[in-house]
Amino acid sequence: MEPWANSGLGRDLHLDLTVSGGARSSGVRAHLVSALRESIRSGRLAAGTTLPASRTLAVDLGIARNTVAEAYSELVAEGWLTARQGSGTRVADRAGQPSHGPRAHTTSSPGPALSLAPGSPDVGEFPRTAWIASARRALSAAPNEAFGHGDPRGRIELRRALAEYLSRARGVRTDPEHIVVSASSGHGLWLLARSLKGAFAVEEYGLHLHRELLCDAGVVTIPMELDSRGARPPDVGGRRPSAALLTPAHQFPTGGPLHHSRRTAFVEWARTTGGIVIEDDYDGEFRYDRQPIGALQGLAPEQVVYLGTATKSLSPAIRVGWMVLPENLIDGILAVKGIYERWVSATDQLTLADFAESGAFDRHVRRMRTSYRRRRDTLVATLAEQAPHVHVTGIAAGLHAVLELPEGTETATVARATALGLEVLGLRTFRHPDAVTNRVDGLVVGYGTPSSSLFAETIDVLCQALPTPHSPIP
Numbered sequence: 001m002e003p004w005a006n007s008g009l010g011r012d013l014h015l016d017l018t019v020s021g022g023a024r025s026s027g028v029r030a031h032l033v034s035a036l037r038e039s040i041r042s043g044r045l046a047a048g049t050t051l052p053a054s055r056t057l058a059v060d061l062g063i064a065r066n067t068v069a070e071a072y073s074e075l076v077a078e079g080w081l082t083a084r085q086g087s088g089t090r091v092a093d094r095a096g097q098p099s100h101g102p103r104a105h106t107t108s109s110p111g112p113a114l115s116l117a118p119g120s121p122d123v124g125e126f127p128r129t130a131w132i133a134s135a136r137r138a139l140s141a142a143p144n145e146a147f148g149h150g151d152p153r154g155r156i157e158l159r160r161a162l163a164e165y166l167s168r169a170r171g172v173r174t175d176p177e178h179i180v181v182s183a184s185s186g187h188g189l190w191l192l193a194r195s196l197k198g199a200f201a202v203e204e205y206g207l208h209l210h211r212e213l214l215c216d217a218g219v220v221t222i223p224m225e226l227d228s229r230g231a232r233p234p235d236v237g238g239r240r241p242s243a244a245l246l247t248p249a250h251q252f253p254t255g256g257p258l259h260h261s262r263r264t265a266f267v268e269w270a271r272t273t274g275g276i277v278i279e280d281d282y283d284g285e286f287r288y289d290r291q292p293i294g295a296l297q298g299l300a301p302e303q304v305v306y307l308g309t310a311t312k313s314l315s316p317a318i319r320v321g322w323m324v325l326p327e328n329l330i331d332g333i334l335a336v337k338g339i340y341e342r343w344v345s346a347t348d349q350l351t352l353a354d355f356a357e358s359g360a361f362d363r364h365v366r367r368m369r370t371s372y373r374r375r376r377d378t379l380v381a382t383l384a385e386q387a388p389h390v391h392v393t394g395i396a397a398g399l400h401a402v403l404e405l406p407e408g409t410e411t412a413t414v415a416r417a418t419a420l421g422l423e424v425l426g427l428r429t430f431r432h433p434d435a436v437t438n439r440v441d442g443l444v445v446g447y448g449t450p451s452s453s454l455f456a457e458t459i460d461v462l463c464q465a466l467p468t469p470h471s472p473i474p
């Protein structure tokens with residue numbers, strides 16, 4: 001094929017169609033997608049550049065117009081291009097650098113082109129068609145009052161749908177009256193911090209953003225030691241935290257489940273001290289070894305607050321989370337929400353309610369479970385082949401895995417990945433500053449984050465960044 005696309009009409013575009021950029025398919029469309037992506041990633045096609053119309057490019061390259069149109073659509077869906085009626089197809093601002101994961105919350109500077117930062121699902125798999133169908137049904141059927149000022153607890157339609165789903169799928173014991181809708185689990189945690197105050201015990205490795213938001217809400221965090229059974233309840237003789245924040249189904253980030261003896265120990269701790277256990281069930285839908293663990297909340301609904309979110313199961317852009325509350329905490333949370341709090345858009349709540357009730361949520365989660373499980377299997381198999389000295393730890397669950405690295409190599413590995421254009425976070429990002437345990441060096445690999453078309457390439461780059469078995473300790 002000609003590398004120079006040129007015709008009498010339209011715009012010229014140089015494309016090297018021999019570059020595959022890691023794509024495995026040999027089709028013309030795949031080559032075109034790779035070539036365009038590579039040109040954007042390298043900076044040759046800058047943000048805002050208008051691409052030739054699909055017809056022009058098709059004539060210039062001697063390929064079918066549909067092939068060009070499909071390639072453009074794929075790159076629009078991945079965020080490399082934007083398409084607007086009347087203004088054509090352009091290279092997107094920050095193309096190929098979609099905001100991913102925890103780091104995206106803390107910086108607005110453009111990041112590397114590839115990302116394995118944890119905290120994001122594959123946003124390219126958002127179920128657009130089913131969501132639109134739910135929105136259409138829900139908004140057509142909604143009563144007029146749904147478009148007025150909202151109820152700070154959330155729409156009753158959504159609370160009913162969540163009560164049904166959480167009881168059935170996650171073993172939560174609840175009814176719509178004990179559910180309060182929030183904008184995310186982080187928002188729910190912030191409301192709890194403002195309501196309960198005092199100090200919160202947190203896992204000594206955990207989401208740094210949660211520690212930051214607790215601090216912002218005026219709460220001190222006390223690290224709880226993590227051992228092979230998970231977190232150890234705070235010492236009852238020591239300082240009394242008002243709450244203990246846990247990730248029982250899949251410890252974030254280290255990846256183990258909370259041992260059943262610890263589950264009962266935390267309930268006992270709460271009963272003895274009057275403290276509250278906060279269960280962050282951020283990825284409980286995704287367990288791949290057929291041993292799903294029900295919610296801890298099911299053991300003690302009066303001692304445990306259950307926090308759930310659409311962030312991992314659907315999209316962080318939906319901005320819907322939910323709290324299942326013990327009876328005696330509901331008024332306090334509603335008081336903190338107050339009348340000025342901006343609750344979640346009622347139209348999104350109604351759409352999600354329909355999405356859950358119609359079975360679309362279950363279908364989406366089951367489809368994504370298969371997809372993420374494949375990704376995890378591919379990651380494990382690729383590492384076993386290319387980096388057998390690097391061990392994947394934690395259970396087969398969720399959207400991230402921890403890679404144990406040879407001692408002293410974490411910082412250099414993260415730096416090497418960054419230099420190769422890959423964002424990945426080291427385990428120590430998640431360590432509480434006062435933690436007693438120092439875990440081995442590691443990477444927290446969010447394998448849900450890349451789009452499926454970039455997954456193989458992203459894992460290849462990760463393997464290039466990993467230390468060799470005998471890397472010198474810097």
Ligand SMILES: Cc1ncc(COP(=O)(O)O)c(C=O)c1O
Pocket residue numbers: 102118119120183184185186187207247252280282308309310311312316321
């Ligand atoms: C441990 C943990 N909890 C919760 C969340 C989801 O947070 P949110 O619902 O605030 O988006 C994440 C996602 O990054 C997480 O890693």
